[in-house]
Structure formats: structure tokens, C-alpha cells
Amino acid sequence: MIKLSKKVSFFLILISGFGLVISLLNSDFEKSNKLQELILEASLPLVFLIAGVNFMYIYINHLKKEGKFK
Secondary structure (H helix, E strand, O other), X not given: OOOOOHHHXXXXXXXXXXXHHHHHHHOOOOOOOHHHHHHHHHXXXXXXXXXXXXXXXXXXXXXXXXXXXX
16 A cells, blocks of 8 residues: 555645646536546546545554554
8 A cells, every 4th residue: 555644645635626626617518528528527526536545544544553453
């Protein structure tokens, strides 16, 4: 497993959030093509997936420090 610090995981979440905002701002809903629609539909779950994985990684490391997780 890749070990990421809290700052790195925060910046990954931040970058993915900025990517979502930029893709929403660049999209023209009247003239959007299929690729833009696919990117817009896939970007929000991707942000939540990255955030969830980073949260679980931080939580497991917290449990390891307390000795509750081997």
C-alpha cells in the first residue's frame, strides 16, 4: 500500500475538487458532446472515491497507532 501523509492526501482531494469545478465551468450544457457528459458524470463519484480511500487510510493508521488494528 502506498503511504501518503495527511498533507498529500488533502492536496489530492483538493486537486480532484478543482478538477471537478473546472470541468463544470468549461462545459457548455447546450453544446456538450458525449465525452464531456461522460467526464462530468464520472468526476463527482471519483472525488468521493478518492476522499473515502484517503479517509480510510488515515483512520486505519490512527487505529494502528492506538494498537487496535494489526
